[in-house]
Amino acid sequence: MTSSSIDTLLDQHEQPHTDDLIEWLRIASISSDPDANEQTHQAGRWVADRLQAAGLKVEWIETDGHPLVYAETPAVPGAPVALVYGHYDVQPVEPLDQWITPPFEPAIRDGNLYARGATDDKGQVLTHVQAVIRLLETGQPLPLQIKFMIEGEEEVGSENLERRLPELAQKLACDVVVISDSSQFAKNQPAITYGLRGIATFELTVTGPRQDLHSGSFGGAVKNPGIALCQLIASIIDADGRIQLPGFYDDVLPLSDEERAQFAALPYSDEAFAESIGVDALAGETGYTSLERKWARPTFEVNGLTCGHQGAGVKTIVPAVASAKLSCRLVPNQDPEKIAQALEQHIAQHCPVGVKASVERDHGAPGMVANFNSPFVAAAKQAIADAFGTEPVMIREGGSIPIVQKFQETLGADCLLLGWGLNDDNAHSPNEKFCLADYHRGIKASAYLWQQIAAMNQDA
Amino acid sequence: MTSSSIDTLLDQHEQPHTDDLIEWLRIASISSDPDANEQTHQAGRWVADRLQAAGLKVEWIETDGHPLVYAETPAVPGAPVALVYGHYDVQPVEPLDQWITPPFEPAIRDGNLYARGATDDKGQVLTHVQAVIRLLETGQPLPLQIKFMIEGEEEVGSENLERRLPELAQKLACDVVVISDSSQFAKNQPAITYGLRGIATFELTVTGPRQDLHSGSFGGAVKNPGIALCQLIASIIDADGRIQLPGFYDDVLPLSDEERAQFAALPYSDEAFAESIGVDALAGETGYTSLERKWARPTFEVNGLTCGHQGAGVKTIVPAVASAKLSCRLVPNQDPEKIAQALEQHIAQHCPVGVKASVERDHGAPGMVANFNSPFVAAAKQAIADAFGTEPVMIREGGSIPIVQKFQETLGADCLLLGWGLNDDNAHSPNEKFCLADYHRGIKASAYLWQQIAAMNQDA
Numbered sequence: 030m031t032s033s034s035i036d037t038l039l040d041q042h043e044q045p046h047t048d049d050l051i052e053w054l055r056i057a058s059i060s061s062d063p064d065a066n067e068q069t070h071q072a073g074r075w076v077a078d079r080l081q082a083a084g085l086k087v088e089w090i091e092t093d094g095h096p097l098v099y100a101e102t103p104a105v106p107g108a109p110v111a112l113v114y115g116h117y118d119v120q121p122v123e124p125l126d127q128w129i130t131p132p133f134e135p136a137i138r139d140g141n142l143y144a145r146g147a148t149d150d151k152g153q154v155l156t157h158v159q160a161v162i163r164l165l166e167t168g169q170p171l172p173l174q175i176k177f178m179i180e181g182e183e184e185v186g187s188e189n190l191e192r193r194l195p196e197l198a199q200k201l202a203c204d205v206v207v208i209s210d211s212s213q214f215a216k217n218q219p220a221i222t223y224g225l226r227g228i229a230t231f232e233l234t235v236t237g238p239r240q241d242l243h244s245g246s247f248g249g250a251v252k253n254p255g256i257a258l259c260q261l262i263a264s265i266i267d268a269d270g271r272i273q274l275p276g277f278y279d280d281v282l283p284l285s286d287e288e289r290a291q292f293a294a295l296p297y298s299d300e301a302f303a304e305s306i307g308v309d310a311l312a313g314e315t316g317y318t319s320l321e322r323k324w325a326r327p328t329f330e331v332n333g334l335t336c337g338h339q340g341a342g343v344k345t346i347v348p349a350v351a352s353a354k355l356s357c358r359l360v361p362n363q364d365p366e367k368i369a370q371a372l373e374q375h376i377a378q379h380c381p382v383g384v385k386a387s388v389e390r391d392h393g394a395p396g397m398v399a400n401f402n403s404p405f406v407a408a409a410k411q412a413i414a415d416a417f418g419t420e421p422v423m424i425r426e427g428g429s430i431p432i433v434q435k436f437q438e439t440l441g442a443d444c445l446l447l448g449w450g451l452n453d454d455n456a457h458s459p460n461e462k463f464c465l466a467d468y469h470r471g472i473k474a475s476a477y478l479w480q481q482i483a484a485m486n487q488d489a
Numbered sequence: 490m491t492s493s494s495i496d497t498l499l500d501q502h503e504q505p506h507t508d509d510l511i512e513w514l515r516i517a518s519i520s521s522d523p524d525a526n527e528q529t530h531q532a533g534r535w536v537a538d539r540l541q542a543a544g545l546k547v548e549w550i551e552t553d554g555h556p557l558v559y560a561e562t563p564a565v566p567g568a569p570v571a572l573v574y575g576h577y578d579v580q581p582v583e584p585l586d587q588w589i590t591p592p593f594e595p596a597i598r599d600g601n602l603y604a605r606g607a608t609d610d611k612g613q614v615l616t617h618v619q620a621v622i623r624l625l626e627t628g629q630p631l632p633l634q635i636k637f638m639i640e641g642e643e644e645v646g647s648e649n650l651e652r653r654l655p656e657l658a659q660k661l662a663c664d665v666v667v668i669s670d671s672s673q674f675a676k677n678q679p680a681i682t683y684g685l686r687g688i689a690t691f692e693l694t695v696t697g698p699r700q701d702l703h704s705g706s707f708g709g710a711v712k713n714p715g716i717a718l719c720q721l722i723a724s725i726i727d728a729d730g731r732i733q734l735p736g737f738y739d740d741v742l743p744l745s746d747e748e749r750a751q752f753a754a755l756p757y758s759d760e761a762f763a764e765s766i767g768v769d770a771l772a773g774e775t776g777y778t779s780l781e782r783k784w785a786r787p788t789f790e791v792n793g794l795t796c797g798h799q800g801a802g803v804k805t806i807v808p809a810v811a812s813a814k815l816s817c818r819l820v821p822n823q824d825p826e827k828i829a830q831a832l833e834q835h836i837a838q839h840c841p842v843g844v845k846a847s848v849e850r851d852h853g854a855p856g857m858v859a860n861f862n863s864p865f866v867a868a869a870k871q872a873i874a875d876a877f878g879t880e881p882v883m884i885r886e887g888g889s890i891p892i893v894q895k896f897q898e899t900l901g902a903d904c905l906l907l908g909w910g911l912n913d914d915n916a917h918s919p920n921e922k923f924c925l926a927d928y929h930r931g932i933k934a935s936a937y938l939w940q941q942i943a944a945m946n947q948d949a
Contacts (some may be wrong), residue, residue: 061802121804127700185802212706226705230803239767240587243685243917244790245888246672248818249782250762255791255813256726262624263723266716282730288711304709307699312712322709330704332806333797338814342521342645343690343851344581344815346792347916353715354798356805358708383772391803428705457703457806 030167030416035476038163043469046159047142049079050468051135053117053151054144060185064089072117072151073098073181076158080177083162089199092189095181097198101174102161103278106135108173109482112203112442114432115154115210116183119146120457123358127459140465147463149456153209153449154179156471165478172483176203180432181294183210186230186392194432194439202442205405205482206436209471211426211448214295219417219474222446223408224324224425225433227359227396229368230332232389233261233376234352241337241346248347249404252383255336258351264379265329265372269315272329274371280362284325292320293421300458305453317386328358358427365393403443408481413447416474447474490627492875495936498623503929506619507602509539511595513577514604515613520555520578520645532611533558533578533641536618540637543622550657552649556639559660561634562621568633570943572663572902574892575614575670576643579606582916600925607923609916613669613909614639616931624936632943636663640892643670646690646852647892654892654899656677664903665865665942666896669931671908674755678782679877679934681869682906684784684885685893687819687856689828690792692849693721693836694812701797703805708807712843715796718811721846724839725789725832729775732789732817734831740822744785752780765913783919784885788818818887825853854891856879863903868941873907876934907934 030038039046059065060071073096074089080100081087090097095118104110122145123130130136132145142152161175178201180190193200214220237254237436238247265273272278302487303311322328334353337348357368373388380386400406401423413421426446433444449471455461490497498596499506519525533549540560541547550557555578564570582592582605592605602612621635638661640650654661674680697714698707725733732738755893759779763771770915773782782788792815796807817828833848840846858930860866860881872880891906909931915921 061804063801121798121800121802123798123800123804124701156594199532228705228805230805237768240915240920241584242766242917243888244788244792244816246687246886246912246916247766247783248790248887249786249788250771250773250779251766251768252770253790255794256722256789258794259719259722260726262716262719266491266720267617270578306702306707306711308697308711308843309845310712310843311710312841318712326709328704328709329716330708330713330805331719331796331811332704332804333799333808334715334794334811335796335799336791337793338581339793339795340521340581340583341523342581343816344521344583344792344917345688345690345697345790347790348793351794353792354803356704356803358705365579378615381772383770385769395929422817427708429704452706455700457804458701460700464900 032047032477036473039476044165046472049463050142050152050155053155054135054146055133057133058118058181059121060182061121068378069095069118069181076117076179078160079162083165089297092193094189096188098177098179100177102171104174105172109205110174110176110203111482112176112178112201112204112206113157114208114436115179116150116181117179118159118181118184120184124459129460135139137465141462142465143460143462145461147461148450149461150183150210150455151340152463152468153471156209156449156468157207157475159472160475164479165275170183171479173479175479176201182483184435186394188392190432191435194435198439199430201440203440206440206442206444207447208430208433208444209447209449210430211446212430212450212452212454213448214422216451217419219413219421220424220427220448221406221421222424222448223399223401224361225397226427226429227363227365227394228356228431229359229365229393230391231372232352232354232391233386234350235261235332235384235386237384238347238349238351244345244347251347251489252381253347254351254384255348256392257381257384258336260381261376261379262331262353265375270313271338272327276371276374277368280364281327281360282362284321289321292318323427325360327360327363330356332356349376358429361398363396365395369393392431394429397434397437399444399446404485405443405445405482409445409447409478412474412477412481490628492937499933499936502623504563506929506932507925510602510612510615512596513601513615514606515593516595517593517824518578518641519581520642521581529555529578529641536577539618539622543625547809552653554649557650558637558639564634565632569665570634570636570663571942572636572638572661572664572666573617574668574896575639576610576641577639578641578644580609580617580644584919589920601922602925602939603920603922605921607921608914609921610643610670612923612928613931616669616909616928617935619932620935631939633939633940635883636661643890646854648852650892651895654895658899661900663900665899666902666904667907668890668893668904669907669909670890671888671906672912672914673908674882674884676853676911677879679873679879679881680884680908681866681881682884682886682908683859683861684821685857686887686889687823687854688816688889688891689819689825689853690816690851691832692812692814692851693846694810695721695844695846696810696920697844698807698809700809704807704857706806711807712841713807714811714844715808717841717844718796718813720841721836722791722813730773732787734835736831737828740824741787741820742822744781752778755780777838783887785820787820787823790816819856820888821856821858823856825855829853851858852891854889855894857894857897858902859906865903865905865942868945869905869907869938872934872937872941875937876930
């Protein structure tokens with residue numbers, strides 16, 4: 030199909046495309062919440078049904094957790110195979126009272142669609158689904174084979190997909206993996222993401238007395254688990270923002286001067302960034318710029334703290350227990366397993382007398398850097414430039430898509446990370462949104478991309 | 490009345506005394522919980538009704554918070570006046586799932602009555618109420634005047650009673666204040682408490698970005714309020730357990746060698762203490778014994794921590810806000826106002842770049858030391874020895890009864906702190922209890938005390 034006939038076709042379908050996304054977003058598929066299991070599966074079923082109705086061969090693959098949705102168009106001998114990866118699960122929604130409209134009642138304001146999962150990832154993965162559905166509706170065969178792997182556990186570590194990947198490798202065999210689960214560099218500045226950070230998550234629990242104690246009758250003679258937790262966490266970061274876990278930086282590859290120069294050349298303002306998130310001053314590891322800190326340096330974060338009395342008023346206790354949800358973002362070449370061991374070792378060495386501390390590991394995934402010079406990158410650049418009217422810039426991203434590194438390893442395919450979202454889309458926060466214009470441009474870019482990849486093959 | 494006729498009278502009423510306490514404990518008078526206001530007032534009304542039915546002149550004194558219950562027996566010219574102080578309010582009950590039986594459904598197990606408020610303070614203040622009711626029922630006039638001031642805000646700082654004290658001073662005028670809101674030294678070792686710690690409570694709030702942020706996209710370039718909170722709290726206590734707030738120890742009177750020797754002479758075992766609270770090792774300020782740490786040294790405690798994701802699973806955010814409920818126990822001569830200023834100054838000086846920290850003051854009260862050589866102490870020693878069959882020891886207590894110091898100042902009266910509870914009664918914790926044998930012994934000791942005080946007057 031020509032670009033202009035694709036344009037016409039997609040422009041005519043803007044409203045149904047929006048309606049579809051709204052329908053999917055109404056399904057509260059919070060993968061980390063066992064009470065939401067039924068809805069999580071329902072969200073997977075929703076996209077499986079769409080793909081099936083469009084004529085794709087669909088498989089519903091049960092796992093020990095949430096099911097995998099696999100679909101494929103017919104094989105095209107001699108043509109490339111592209112695999113689209115995305116996820117139908119979403120993050121939790123707390124704090125609920127900060128949502129202007131409820132997270133699972135999608136609402137359009139100022140051209141943005143607000144709902145949990147709008148950008149992460151239902152809205153973004155749906156661009157590829159819609160493009161393929163529309164192209165197939167024309168009755169013409171696609172110029173390449175497109176496969177979909179849409180999972181329901183990306184927000185909880187993709188462990189089941191990762192475990193099943195070796196046995197699924199033949200089914201998923203492809204030349205390129207396409208993932209839209211990241212952001213443009215800025216409004217009207219699309220980007221191709223060539224690097225992601227990894228992740229390691231933990232829960233640290235400090236236990237003291239058998240039960241909460243009266244802080245008057247007992248306080249002073251017994252170690253307070255809340256204080257011990259704070260001391261342990263404080264011991265992990267120094268005044269320069271450097272992480273003190275043993276060997277934490279050993280495997281970190283230094284940023285090259287070239288990459289630092291490239292980052293520095295991007296149109297970026299610390300002042301605008303600080304204002305956008307509502308802080309007076311930025312902070313982080315000494316010696317690095319904000320972009321370097323977000324994209325290419327490892328971190329240690331407190332994601333949550335729980336201890337003692339949290340209700341109204343005063344309760345003067347020495348609490349029995351204190352716990353923290355912790356996570357590290359990792360950079361390529363750091364091993365989540367070694368980081369977990371380093372945390373466990375640090376906690377064991379620094380645990381104050383009078384309390385016990387334990388680390389429970391949650392999920393981990395290494396970071397990745399994609400092949401900058403892949404011909405697929407050139408194809409994507411062209412498709413995006415055509416759809417968005419602006420050449421994309423090459424960027425890294427601070428987030429983690431745990432499975433990407435595994436795809437690279439297991440499938441030996443290049444990965445294209447084509448983000449249609451924006452950094453202020455509030456992924457993982459209240460009032461998550463997706464710009465509807467970007468949603469529709471994303472659908473176009475996806476349709477163009479299949480043409481570009483097929484053409485690339487004919488050129489070769 | 491003779492001791493033996495008092496004994497007989499009280500022994501006959503053990504069951505109704507127990508039933509009365511159970512009835513009072515069923516009323517969930519959590520003063521810090523606005524949703525419990527009606528029940529809190531109901532608990533005040535309950536004791537006011539009892540006193541009125543016994544023939545006392547009762548006043549229900551409204552305040553800006555929970556009402557005060559005042560009652561008095563007729564004046565006895567030439568005889569001393571005693572004021573009994575206690576409280577009908579109770580602590581919150583969380584964590585609810587740790588209660589073996591629900592906090593407001595009193596249950597008897599192994600001779601102990603389990604319920605929130607059993608020992609703190611309904612069970613203890615009721616000993617004096619029951620003693621006076623029984624003595625009045627004999628139809629004989631009391632040999633002294635007894636007044637009651639039973640308030641509903643002790644667990645939230647007694648601010649309204651404190652504010653009203655000057656205008657109430659004439660009504661409350663007395664020679665001795667009797668308070669049972671503390672503990673015996675140990676099982677079968679009754680005690681008279683001559684010192685209490687003061688208190689100052691706070692909420693520390695650290696705010697960062699406008700809302701929770703995706704820890705991948707933003708983490709590393711923005712200060713994490715959860716980490717900042719931990720760093721601030723950790724900065725307050727050093728490795729020796731010394732509190733680093735500016736001038737914190739300036740007004741602390743050193744313990745005399747005599748008092749330290751007295752503490753050391755008490756039958757006390759660190760091992761037994763550690764075992765009783767379920768810790769492997771004790772901890773606290775270097776250079777002091779456990780009893781010194783609990784009774785006569787100031788403390789800094791975390792009573793609660795709240796930040797970010799607290800539910801099941803993982804939520805990888807940089808939280809927007811983190812907060813801590815904090816309290817200091819103070820020793821006599823420390824000023825809660827100066828301590829609050831010291832905390833505010835420390836937090837302002839140590840707040841990390843990129844977040845804001847604020848301190849909200851809650852209530853404060855100084856500590857106290859009572860007159861060791863008062864004739865009322867001698868009278869109480871005799872009454873307790875007669876009721877418990879064991880001479881009481883003289884001790885201090887780590888808890889705070891904020892109003893005691895104010896009574897000393899405003900009324901110029903001696904204070905007798907006669908605790909019938911035990912240290913393992915779980916005041917402020919799940920499964921609060923009161924030994925019923927001690928409850929009944931407390932009623933006897935109270936009845937004897939009025940005889941002893943009246944006799945003391947005749948001797949003089």
